[in-house]
Structures are given as structure tokens and as C-alpha cells.
Amino acid sequence: MLRADQGWRRSSRCDTNACVEVAATAAGGAALRDSADPASPELDFGPHQWRSFLRGISQGQLTGR
Secondary structure, three states, X not given: OOOOOOOOEEOOOOOOOOOEEEEEXXXXXXXXXXXXXXXXXXXXXXXHHHHHHHHHHHOOOOOXX
């Protein structure tokens, strides 16, 4: 688990406190959390899972539609 002072970031387009925050993990993956509730459980993704997710976004495979 990451602590809040370990580089949590959110989109610059987030103008509310209801966004997803992301932080890099020591293993090369990423952790996600709800910015509205920083104490809530985090979702942790390994390096392969995170790269696959980012690749899917960049290739338009995850449009949310």
C-alpha cells in the first residue's frame, strides 16, 4: 500500500474531489484510489497489467461506450 505522500496524482481536468488518483508502485505498476476517500482501499496493478491498460486506452479499445 502507498502512503498519500508517495506521488498520488489526478488529472488536471479534475475540477471536483470525485476523481481517480494514480501513483507509481515500486514494482513498476500503478495503484489507483478514490480522491474523495483517500483512506479507502487501493487497487494495485502489476507492471504488465498497467502497460496493457495504457495500451488499450491509447489504441481506443477502452472508450467507455
